Amino acid sequence: MNAAISLEDVRKTLGNREVLKGISFTVAIGDIFGYLGPNGAGKTTTIRILLGLLQANSGNLAIMGQDINRSAIRMRIGFALDPDGLYDNMTAEENLGFYARIYRVSDVGQRIAELLKAVDLSDRAQDKVGTYSKGMRQRLALARAMVHEPEVLVLDEPTAGVDPSGQIEVRQIMLNLAHQKNKTVLLSSHNLDEVQRICNRIALIDRGEIKLYGETDSLRRGMSSGTVVIETASEVPQTILDELKSLPKLGLRENQEKRLIFSPQEGMEVSDIISWLTERRVKIEGAARKEATLEEMYSAMLKEVEQI
Amino acid sequence: MKDIGLITSVSIRNNLRSNIIVAVLIAVVLICAISLVLAFCLLAIAPAMKTEIPDRHTLEMFLSVTIYGACLIGLGINMNVFAQTMMREKSRGNITALLATPLKASHIWTGKSLAVFLPGLVLGEYILRSQDRLSD
Secondary structure, X not given: OOEEEEEEEEEEEEOOEEEEEEEEEEEEOOOEEEEEOOOOOOHHHHHHHXXXXXXXXXXXXXXXXXXXXXXXXXXXXXXXXXXXXXXXXXXXXXXXXXXXXXXXXXXXXXXXXXXXXXXXXXXXXXXXXXXXXXXXXXXXXXXXXXXXXXXXXXXXXXXXXXXXXXXXHHHHHHHHHHHHHOOEEEEEEOOHHHHHHHOOEEEEEEOOEEEEEEEHHHHHHHHHOOEEEEEEOOOOOHHHHHHHHOOOOOOEEEEEOOEEEEOOOOOOXXXXXXXXXXXXXXXXXXXXXXXXXXXXXXXXXXXXXXXX | OHHHHHHHHHHHHHHHHXXXXXXXXXXXXXXXXXXXXXXXXXXXXXXXOOOOOOOHXXXXXXXXXXXXXXXXXXXXXXXXXXXXXXXXXXXXXXXXXXXXXXXXXXXXXXHXXXXXXXXXXXXXXXXXXXXXXXXX
């Protein structure tokens, strides 16, 4: 795997508190990597270390194979932080122009026009940023992050406080960046639905430790442990339910009116459950293997931590 | 130097739009004007108080002290404004965003400082030159 971002045993102490307790993860080139965790878990500290705003106490960090403390590497990183750091008294064009000059972009005017078009703000280019809505600000912050065409984008809660339509727009921009321009995106977010939709890999951090890390789909499959959901046309009679409960191989877990949830033992297929039910004249309307949602994975992780 | 210039020019423009520099200029000009009015009032009431009307040298001394005083107060206001600007930009994430760019931290601070102090220095220089011309 070609690593765009790699962290190995990174530790950081702020005051007397160890905020990062030896975290390690790798983000491959072209990934949209979701970085999740509750408030105070260490997400923003990690991002600040990646951007060179904080120094790690120990550990190895590299972006595109280069030490993050070299200023040259900052030319290859784009960022959108919270708060966005845009100048309210300046127009969108002026904000982008300022950063374009900092990054020594050659054709500033053309680049700004392209970016404003990409984030659908061309018609508001001459308006002061102070008059923008939260969604527009986030889109402009994304445009600023892309002004020098960086290879890696570090985004801290880019859809926080944005209305649903704004979230869709921001999400679409991120997907275009990763898929069409092969950019690597590290996305820190509280929005689990958003991460589930767009991130191909995730890491869950809690109290400075990575609790879960890997490909989103395989993690969801792993967590679901073969849960099967059967939709029935009518409520299942109690006698059948009692019979089902006495069969551990089928593993009836829940009965929700017209829905039966099974955790079958190994070797049992969905078709086995269906045939068992049809034999008893239960009319089936649908059947599917259910994958765990990110929300379920997240709550499971938090429960595990509480138990510890 | 190019980076410092860029930060200074953008910050001055931003400060102008948020009326910070205008507030500083108004404050300094007001202090100078009040001092001058006071000086002329003193001159006006001196005969009534049967005191000796100050000679040209004493008046020049008085003017110098008031104008230097006004400039010093202006400098104080400038420092206050500088602190407020820095705090505002820090809370809005402007400084953090700049620190995450390839710019050197020293260039950012120099540019930001110049943006606040440069207009004050220019005004101070203008006032002192005007006073010299008046004296001549």
